[in-house]
Amino acid sequence: MWGACFFFKKGVINMFVDQTKIYIQAGNGGNGAVSFRREKYVPNGGPDGGDGGKGGDIIFEVDPGLNTLIDFRYKRQFKAQSGENGGKAKRYGKSGEDLILKVPPGTIIREAETGKIMLDMSKADGREVFLRGGRGGKGNTHYATATMQVPRYAQSGQEGRGYWVVLELKTIAHVGLIGFPNVGKSTILSMISNAKPKIADYHFTTLTPNLGVVDTQYGGGFMVADIPGLIEGAHQGVGLGHAFLRHIERTRLLIHVVDSSGTEGRDPLDDIEKINYELKAYSETLGERPQIIAANKIDLPESREYIEQIRKKYEPLGVRVFPISAASGEGLKELLYYAGELLQTINKDPIVFETEYLDDYDEWKTEEPHVIEKVEEGVYEVSGYNVEKMLGYTHLDTEKGFVFFQKYLRDQGIIEELEKAGIEEGDTVRIYDLEFEYFKSR
Numbered sequence: 001m002w003g004a005c006f007f008f009k010k011g012v013i014n015m016f017v018d019q020t021k022i023y024i025q026a027g028n029g030g031n032g033a034v035s036f037r038r039e040k041y042v043p044n045g046g047p048d049g050g051d052g053g054k055g056g057d058i059i060f061e062v063d064p065g066l067n068t069l070i071d072f073r074y075k076r077q078f079k080a081q082s083g084e085n086g087g088k089a090k091r092y093g094k095s096g097e098d099l100i101l102k103v104p105p106g107t108i109i110r111e112a113e114t115g116k117i118m119l120d121m122s123k124a125d126g127r128e129v130f131l132r133g134g135r136g137g138k139g140n141t142h143y144a145t146a147t148m149q150v151p152r153y154a155q156s157g158q159e160g161r162g163y164w165v166v167l168e169l170k171t172i173a174h175v176g177l178i179g180f181p182n183v184g185k186s187t188i189l190s191m192i193s194n195a196k197p198k199i200a201d202y203h204f205t206t207l208t209p210n211l212g213v214v215d216t217q218y219g220g221g222f223m224v225a226d227i228p229g230l231i232e233g234a235h236q237g238v239g240l241g242h243a244f245l246r247h248i249e250r251t252r253l254l255i256h257v258v259d260s261s262g263t264e265g266r267d268p269l270d271d272i273e274k275i276n277y278e279l280k281a282y283s284e285t286l287g288e289r290p291q292i293i294a295a296n297k298i299d300l301p302e303s304r305e306y307i308e309q310i311r312k313k314y315e316p317l318g319v320r321v322f323p324i325s326a327a328s329g330e331g332l333k334e335l336l337y338y339a340g341e342l343l344q345t346i347n348k349d350p351i352v353f354e355t356e357y358l359d360d361y362d363e364w365k366t367e368e369p370h371v372i373e374k375v376e377e378g379v380y381e382v383s384g385y386n387v388e389k390m391l392g393y394t395h396l397d398t399e400k401g402f403v404f405f406q407k408y409l410r411d412q413g414i415i416e417e418l419e420k421a422g423i424e425e426g427d428t429v430r431i432y433d434l435e436f437e438y439f440k441s442r
């Protein structure tokens, strides 16, 4: 039964760091070099500047021996090594070393800004390249053309991308306690485990489920999460509903707790249906997750009638109903032993979330427009992420590449803007480390 959860030890649960925000950045690419074979500026010498090295990647790796994110609480900024600059005599810059960040299984990486899942490290042997290092800049050897044999420019290395991300350790609890607020979920957890959840606390005080390892007297060997905050409309995001539903998604078996005394004017049968509706509306698979009904508060006399009704309705559907009193402990043993048995019949493959964040490495996040600036008489400078990106992908040393790059400048309206800015034939256009002579096309 212990299987995959052997690393949960009693007493360490309180240290559980559930969520932490860190900054990660891939290494910058090294710059390409400008250098010439013989003396500087001797045309026949020819360019021999080497390329810059690639920046190091940011890699996430699952370490099954870890069970907290505590390592990320003290250090929060992580940057992979930058690539070295290119050198003379076509010497390549060394690539930067990758940075491997080890996380416990079940760690989810979200973009801090949007909360979208960028990566789910649920697979126990997972290793994923998360951010690729910036590419190294090309040395000036690449920029010699028939008309430009003395290229005094080289490409800059690409900046390594950086993100603020939230690492979240998903509940790897096997069993989730669900139900409306005040039905007794937290009381159950406090009775069956070492966890000390707040009883009758206002249900939106925490996003984090309380976790507890079930005591051996209740069968033991599995984790239970008390998931707060399920209310009507949760599937539409009401009351942070999505966050709670996401926690539930990760559990394999649900103990659906209901207040069978029907206090506060509630109808227990109606309550069960409403919660089930929220699960199903959120996700088909969640609606089909195996359930056990815990009809709580049987110490209150009103519960008797309702329990019969619940049994009549759900037992024919194969859902077992356990009358319990979390307050007195009655019925808890039977409930938990059955949950433990049922768990053994359930597929234990981890539930892996899909990436919601579709990131194309080629797409720079910043859609920064280009800037055209007259820097001195007869010299115009063009800058901007996209222009630089374009340079990185174009082989200007081939005729085709050169034509392609010019088309790009025209399509982007850069040529037109240069003309508006007053450029004349023979003027210089500087784009990063590249220089072009301007000719009007006819």
Ligand SMILES: Nc1nc2c(ncn2[C@@H]2O[C@H](COP(=O)(O)OP(=O)(O)O)[C@@H](O)[C@H]2O)c(=O)[nH]1
Pocket (backbone or CB within 6 Å): 179, 180, 181, 182, 183, 184, 185, 186, 187, 188, 198, 199, 200, 201, 203, 296, 297, 298, 299, 300, 324, 325, 326, 327, 328
């Ligand atoms: N009479 C009675 N009250 C209970 C029982 N279980 C929980 N309660 C009470 O119900 C209230 C809500 O319990 P709590 O565990 O915080 O509910 P949760 O919101 O579902 O976590 C508290 O005042 C508990 O003391 C029970 O078996 N019998």
Ligand SMILES: [Mg+2]
Pocket (backbone or CB within 6 Å): 182, 185, 186, 187, 197, 198, 199, 200, 201, 226, 228
């Ligand atoms: Mg509670």
